[in-house]
Amino acid sequence: MKITWDLSPLFKSDNDPKIEKQRKRVLTATNSFVKKWKSRGDYLLSPVILKKALDDYENWLRFYGFNSQEDYYFHLRTSQDQNDPNLKAHENKATEFSKKIENDMEFFKLRIAKIKPKLQKKFLTYKPIAPYKHFLEHLFIKSKYLLSEPEEKILNLKGITSHANWVKMTQGFLTKEEANVLDEEGKKTVKNFTDLTGLMRSRNKKARDKAAEAFNTILYKHSDVSEHELNSVFLNKKINDELRGFDRPDKSRHIGDDIETEVVDALTKTVTKHFDIPKRYYKLKAKLLKVPKLAYHERNVEYGEIDKKYNYEESVDILTKVFGNLDPEFAEIFTKFVNEGRIDVYPKKGKYSGAFCTYGLIIHPTYSLLNWTDKLNDVLTFAHEMGHGFNFEFVKKAQNSVNFGTSTASTEVASTFMEDFVLEHLLETADEELKLTLLIMKLDEEISTIFRQVAFYNFEWELHKKLREKGYLSKAEIGELFQKHMASYMGPFVEQSEGSQNWWIHVQHFRYFFYVYSYASGLLISKSLQSSVKKDSKFIVKVKEFLSAGTSDSPKNIFNKLGIDITDKTFWEKGLSEVEDLLSETEKLAIKLKKI
Template sequence: MEKNKKVYWDFSCFFDGDDDPKIEENKKIVKQKSYDFINKWKDREDYLKEPAILQEALEDYEEWVSHYGTGGDFAYYFSLRSAQDQNDTELKAKENRADDFSQKISNDARFFGMRIAKIPESEQKKFLEFEGLKKYKHHLENSFAEAKYLLSEKEENILSLESKASFSNWVNMVESFLSKEDSEIITEEGKKEKKNFSEILSLTNSKNKETRDSAGQAFNQILKKHSDVAEHEMNSILQSKKVDDELRGIERPDLGRHISDDVDSEMVDTLIEAVSEKFNVAKDFYELKSKLMGVDKLEYHERNVPYGEIDKKYSYEDATNLVLKVFKNLDQKFLEIYEGFIKNGQIDSHPKKGKSDGAFCAHNLISQPTYILLNHTDRLKDVLTIAHEVGHGINNELMREKQNALNFGTPMSTAEVASTFMEDFVLEDILKEADDELRLTIMMDKLNNDISTIFRQVACYKFEQDIHKDFREKGYLSKEEIGKLFQKNMSAYMGDFVEQSEGSENWWVYWSHIRRFFYVYSYASGLLISKSMQNSVKENPEFIEDVKEFLSAGVSDSPKNIFKKMGIDIMDKSFWEKGIKEIETLLKETEDLAKKLGKI
């Protein structure tokens, strides 16, 4: 590795270590700046009546959230340090204290956004049309849109305080019970070994039939054991959501998610409809997979078992160079941003004892650097992970250049666009160099991921719609009723070549996404938008300028309006169908290749 390629995070822009005296100094400054802002505006009402004074207030607010926020540098620093060493209890304690510090300020500053949101509808126009507030226009539009469903400050505080008991504790309880489970599994070496819950789930994807069946059986037994508790948990959080919606006057269970994500319900409905009408794509994929695996049907727990072998190794340096090459071909700006991440120590690349699993891209204040965590182990998947997480990072940097702090961020509906866009172009480059056997393996893996990201998540969304609707009609749902709704929606996209095996009716028990109500549509929307954009870039390389414009926009406008400026109507079903067409094309190419190789 060249000397200018750092492989650990460099925090020298923050502090010189976990006990640097500057940490306490930063804490004091953040507290002072926060309460300077809070105390200046908490007893005033003039900014709610005069646009020029609201401009001053929002400029103060922007200054505060740009450089200090509720946790400054120290809270961001300790959250990142904890990810580097999760076994260090002192670090965890420091992170928890930073979170408490941040939460207190956040609660004390809540009045500001709530009072702006409550500006009477008859007065809103003069604020939205005021020249000095132009840069904050969409921020205000969002505030005003939420106002209809806001309660009083006191009531909001009560709900916030109560949410732990009425929601979080239930969810955490079930997750905690599951995480403590273990079971004896037949390993790939043929031995019986105790494995924990997450290891058992992972082993359901083993290439070894005996191992994955052993893991599947154990997993089903664990879910069955906790299904009674999960039944009560699910009914409690459904009740909590119902009460919350009724108090706020929210008409449909998924509307709150749409409002917070800055999307029209009509857009989400169109997306769900477009994908549902193409469930045959997923069914055809599972038919192909079952043929390639030499079985009549895939059992529910083995639907994600990888086909084929990928033996090729990619060192971190090789992977980095490959991604750099692809970015250079796409756009010079993408290349420069990624090179900056490497040079400035913004990527922590390799596994280490105590380090957080998986990968993520972190950003906080607009004035703070992006940091990317990887766990590179020389697999093809790790190359794609680099492209994915750096894609998020590129998104951050493009927004940082163009937007103010109040417009810095990505709506949930488009959060995965940049990451999957970069990932797919890197995969395309890898496929060019692969022989037919490797191509088939990679294409099957890609299809498996796309089916899970788009069709499975839409099926999950429809399952959520069903359980919320039925709960509100009946008042309580038994685990058997929940299980039937779950299997109905899973079989709708899987078709006849995936068996709804005994035990699969309980797989909702561990699925954490359904506890983050109606969040899953965003996986499908992000990937389909990305695929539509990829298609446009392939047809016309100059479209990359539109892609950069989109990635720079942040939350300065709604996704609908940002796309409209690009000549794209995301309310039109054909837009979503264009993205699905990319998957259909890949599936056809994969089937043809499998036939050519005599596999089917």
């Protein structure tokens, strides 16, 4: 069992001479591909020659790719120590190199996308091209919105100054902030901005209120800058959308994610229609906490006590058992992660503060990062990240490098699937007091994942619409819109407290436009798969088929093969009814235990 990453399959050290050699190999392979195909047009006319070009492209993606070995390595190393300027410099250098490679290779997909419609059918029905069929289908769909090669290059390059640098600036200001607050025991302490979000969930009211006060002060301090930042990146998107011909602000997200607009509309409208569920939940939580209303920052306050500590080794045993019960292959893959140094377990100074699971090229190992503190939530986070890990490993095994990856629309399915089965295992051995605590914890998460994210989506929609109409929105106008949409799902038992009008400032997802729907879609689809496995354990074979699909087909078609129609609002309603059932169970248990 290893508790830190073993990155030697990538490079042996930050100064490994192989880094420069690998960079030269990537450059040579890229130049070779460009030299061979850029001056030719025959592959755009003949399916036989296109197959050869796609095979070359698949080989290039497999061994060199856009996310180069160097880029991947330094992304991981920087996550281990964000305070090391040398690592940041290495990462920036690697990212710039990857961006150059991306621009050099841009011509290939652009030219294929521009294949005339009358020839497209000929290409798609040519059987030897079948492994790349959906890759071509998606490019043909995107072609309507693509510009010329020089124009695409300009948009790609200006994205750094017109979007990325603005976002990095605001995020950089926030991450540097610290505040004098109270810890769980009520003692004075200094916490950074990220830690304040955790402290606002504290059972100690003085501690959470002090943390919220500090959090709001920091947001207010940066509100003028954030106003200009958000207006700038939204205006940049408006310009890009107009140049490309997108007819609605979220269309580019749908096209990029390979998801039909009708699917996202069915999801968001159905969830919005059921905002009575979170309102009912917050009424219950206010009663449990013995307050007439929850302050805005108290929505996710921890309820009850979880005294048990879960050390890492014990948790590995729990997850091995749960994964193995689902299918032995899950346990086998998990054991490899644990034993081969694919998991960086414990927190340390400078380390990225959250958790993630990530991949580079199809030939590279998958790595996961945790910040283990022996809490029950660490066990669930571990299961969540391993869900992503299983997804990546199954795709590696089943797909070529062109189809390696996951759609945003379905990327959270595997993670929540595994997390929920582990929680169910923990509930089996819990007494009623602990069970109520766990159910509240689960509902906190599900309300935030489904309803809050859809409220975010609705807020984004109106924000883009208003900004395009007016040309500029003040921070007061943005804050007013934000509170309107937060109140729409929270209801009368959560205050839109003073300061909460600025909480849009720290939500990074608003800068990665309309991403948030994927959290809701992922969890609701996951619930459907869980239900099917509970009814028939053999359905896990179908789940593994989904995990192996990658981007070989659209999410709509992949789920259709599992008997799931994600365009049908009744499908989403079934998932929401499960949340409602969980809420009813929690209410009954709270009454039984005389908590309300």
